[in-house]
Amino acid sequence: MTLAAMQTSAPEATRADRLFDEHQDQLFRRAGRIFAPLMVIQWVFGILIAVTFSPYGWAGKVKSIHVHVYAAVLLGAVISSAPLLLSLTRPTWVVTRHVVAIAQMLWSALLIHLTGGRIETHFHVFVSLAFLAFLYRDWRVLVPATLVVVSDHFVRGLLWPESVYGVVNPEWWRFLEHAFWVAFEDAVLVIACVASVREMRDVARHGAEVEGLAAAVGHELRNPLAAVRNATTYISKRLTRVNGGAPPADPRILQFVELADRELETCNKIITNLLDFSRHRPLSVGAWPLRELVDEASSILPPTSVMVVNDVPADLPAPLVDKDQFRQVLVNVIQNAVEATGQNPTSPGRIVISANGGGDGPWRIRVADDGPGVSREIADKIFEPLFTTKTKGTGLGLAIVARIVEAHQGSIRLDSTSGRGTSFVIELPRARAEDQEARPTRRDAKAELPSVSQAPGRT
Numbered sequence: 311m312t313l314a315a316m317q318t319s320a321p322e323a324t325r326a327d328r329l330f331d332e333h334q335d336q337l338f339r340r341a342g343r344i345f346a347p348l349m350v351i352q353w354v355f356g357i358l359i360a361v362t363f364s365p366y367g368w369a370g371k372v373k374s375i376h377v378h379v380y381a382a383v384l385l386g387a388v389i390s391s392a393p394l395l396l397s398l399t400r401p402t403w404v405v406t407r408h409v410v411a412i413a414q415m416l417w418s419a420l421l422i423h424l425t426g427g428r429i430e431t432h433f434h435v436f437v438s439l440a441f442l443a444f445l446y447r448d449w450r451v452l453v454p455a456t457l458v459v460v461s462d463h464f465v466r467g468l469l470w471p472e473s474v475y476g477v478v479n480p481e482w483w484r485f486l487e488h489a490f491w492v493a494f495e496d497a498v499l500v501i502a503c504v505a506s507v508r509e510m511r512d513v514a515r516h517g518a519e520v521e522g523l524a525a526a527v528g529h530e531l532r533n534p535l536a537a538v539r540n541a542t543t544y545i546s547k548r549l550t551r552v553n554g555g556a557p558p559a560d561p562r563i564l565q566f567v568e569l570a571d572r573e574l575e576t577c578n579k580i581i582t583n584l585l586d587f588s589r590h591r592p593l594s595v596g597a598w599p600l601r602e603l604v605d606e607a608s609s610i611l612p613p614t615s616v617m618v619v620n621d622v623p624a625d626l627p628a629p630l631v632d633k634d635q636f637r638q639v640l641v642n643v644i645q646n647a648v649e650a651t652g653q654n655p656t657s658p659g660r661i662v663i664s665a666n667g668g669g670d671g672p673w674r675i676r677v678a679d680d681g682p683g684v685s686r687e688i689a690d691k692i693f694e695p696l697f698t699t700k701t702k703g704t705g706l707g708l709a710i711v712a713r714i715v716e717a718h719q720g721s722i723r724l725d726s727t728s729g730r731g732t733s734f735v736i737e738l739p740r741a742r743a744e745d746q747e748a749r750p751t752r753r754d755a756k757a758e759l760p761s762v763s764q765a766p767g768r769t
Contacts, residue, residue: 325521329514334447335402336716341445342401345410349390349397352417356382359424378424389416411451414438415458419466419474427476432488435459436495443499447506452496463488524706528581535577542570593635593717597628600665600675607640608663615658616648622675627668629738635714642707643677643734650732651681672720672740678733683726692724 360382393413396406418434425431442451466474467485475484546567601622608618644661651659660680667673684692693712715722719739726732 326515326518329517330511332716333510333514337445337447338402338407339719342397342406344445346394346397349394349413353386353390356386356420356424359421363425382420382424385420389413389420407446407448407451408454411442411455412458414442415455415462418459419462423473427472427474429476435492439495439499443503447503449500449503452499456492456496459492460489532581535574535581539574542567542574591635593632595630595632598631598633599628600626603633603637603640604663607637607644610641611645611648614648616651617658617660618644619660619662621662621664623665626665629668629673631718631738636718639711639714639736642711646708647677647679647681647732647734651679670740673738675736676733678731680731683730683732689724689726693722
């Protein structure tokens with residue numbers, strides 16, 4: 311292997327770093343969506359514990375509004391407020407991860423206190439450490455978390471041992487025992503985080519190499535295919551002139567010319583997919599009505615007998631999207647549904663595009679067909695580059711869709727059961743108020759009833 315082959319080119323290395331950063335951002339956003347409600351759930355749970363358990367654990371057998379209820383309500387609100395706000399608004403910030411880590415350990419300390427130092431509640435510490443490492447895959451968040459839990463056990467063990475250990479006079483080594491098990495779990499989690507990040511970098515590097523190969527192949531093939539197309543066009547015209555406008559005596563000649571044109575068009579689509587997959591255009595977002603985008607995407611589809619129904623409400627708030635790129639998303643997804651639905655010989659098939667959300671919540675766009683559905687094995691791989699079940703497919707159409715949706719900070723998933731149809735569900739994040747005010751919404755007056763798109767030849 312040559313040195314050039316062993317080394318990653320500078321553009322590919324830069325692209326690999328960008329892919330890695332994008333994947334990390336997705337992880338951080340997903341973690342934010344999990345930790346934000348978790349903070350609320352822990353707060354409610356802490357209050358319930360304070361109302362139902364703490365009076366028995368701390369004040370004998372008489373149930374009353376104990377001081378621990380006020381501690382759960384007030385301290386719980388203080389602990390949860392900052393990580394809740396940051397997880398919802400700034401999920402990718404480094405500060406957010408560390409604030410969440412500290413809050414989780416403070417919740418462990420509060421819950422241990424509310425339960426009177428029960429040993430079972432100490433498991434909240436270990437579960438929280440595992441959650442932090444698994445969701446963020448950043449071993450650095452374990453540092454402040456460990457410092458908080460160790461400091462809490464040490465200080466409370468000296469000043470109020472019953473609050474943390476459940477006994478008034480615990481053994482002197484109790485603090486060291488708890489610290490040892492926390493350190494042991496930290497060691498395992500750090501190894502797992504480092505290995506996970508290494509795998510993420512390998513995946514990013516492989517993705518960059520695939521994109522670079524796709525771009526090279528696309529550019530290298532476009533020129534010779536253009537030359538072949540010009541040659542077939544010239545031959546077709548010469549045949550017509552030679553015969554005085556009459557078709558050639560051998561009918562197979564025209565059949566082969568038409569076959570060459572069709573296959574050249576197929577090759578051109580493959581090259582276009584390769585170049586689209588390798589091209590990274592920045593987003594130019596604006597507020598575009600989804601119903602309008604669905605109509606435009608449906609009109610681009612080639613003629614088919616499949617019925618495509620636009621059931622997107624005309625008054626749905628417009629999301630902030632790149633019009634051209636998101637229209638490509640809709641075209642690819644609808645075309646994929648058309649091809650899958652058209653496999654049923656007994657029914658022309660029907661595809662319904664619907665949407666809801668907007669305003670204070672995310673947008674959800676659903677493209678549902680009544681086709682044969684797909685198996686779980688195929689559904690798990692359908693967005694991977696170069697994976698396809700079609701004889702002439704490139705496996706890049708849905709990979710391009712996933713990339714564009716992720717660039718919009720959204721997500722796409724496939725809901726399908728073999729033999730019972732398929733639905734693609736695209737979710738776009740809620741737009742911030744300042745973004746909505748900065749970009750005027752384009753909306754054309756359209757009918758409120760669902761529209762049925764049928765290209766020429768559709769029934």
